Amino acid sequence: MTEALVRRAQNGDGDAFAQLIEDQYDRIYRTAWRWCGNAHDAEDIAQDVCVRLGDAIRGFDGRSAFSSWVYRITLNMARDWQRAGRRRGAHADAYAEVIPTEEAPSQEDAATNRQLWSAVRSLPEKQRDAVLLVYAEELNHAQAAEIMGIKEATVSFHVHEARKTLRGLL
Structure with a gap:
């Protein structure tokens, strides 16, 4: 179609x-x-x-x-x-809720969600792209690799590096 x-x-x-x-x-x-x-x-x-x-x-x-x-x-x-x-x-x-739901999240959950995605937005470009595609868009690493124009293993590397960086930020 x-x-x-x-x-x-x-x-x-x-x-x-x-x-x-x-x-x-x-x-x-x-x-x-x-x-x-x-x-x-x-x-x-x-x-x-x-x-x-x-x-x-x-x-x-x-x-x-x-x-x-x-x-x-x-x-x-x-x-x-x-x-x-x-x-x-x-x-x-970056104070918008990333994934709106039917029910209002608790203030604590919403604040944590905003902090997390705000931190994601501060990542280096390739890490941010990989995290947004894999976690926010729920694509697999192969699909993210196709979109980003890189190898699947490179997406995995960027996600891994982003996790390490985010641990230090949060």
């Missing part, structure tokens, strides 16, 4: 492209939110990703899954957002 939509979108079918965006938007937004930690910036990043997808869809060659390609674009846009924020002197406060 996705492959057919991609082909149609690559040939200029606006309805197919709209369907692809609708299918991917929650994942794009969720990934951006986990990266930056607040809803407003996540919305901006998600919108930028959608625009970028419109410009780049013709270049999608199908060597990876469409969802992996979208993740890669989303992570790149989030990195660009972060770099731009640093240049402007802006610092994102």
Whole structure:
């Protein structure tokens, strides 16, 4: 189904492209939110990703899954957002709850959750990407490796190093 939509979108079918965006938007937004930690910036990043997808869809060659390609674009846009924020002197406060639930978490659990994801956001880029993909997006190391464009063992290494760093931060 996705492959057919991609082909149609690559040939200029606006309805197919709209369907692809609708299918991917929650994942794009969720990934951006986990990266930056607040809803407003996540919305901006998600919108930028959608625009970028419109410009780049013709270049999608199908060597990876469409969802992996979208993740890669989303992570790149989030990195660009972060770099731009640093240049402007802006610092994102990571006080958003990462995984909302139907029931409100206890204040202690919410604070711990915010601290953890705030610490994750302070990790070096590759470690942060690996942790977000493996733990927040619940992908396996092979899927994360495909998205990050690295070997599965390298993802494992980055996750291991992130754990060591996080132990020191928390």
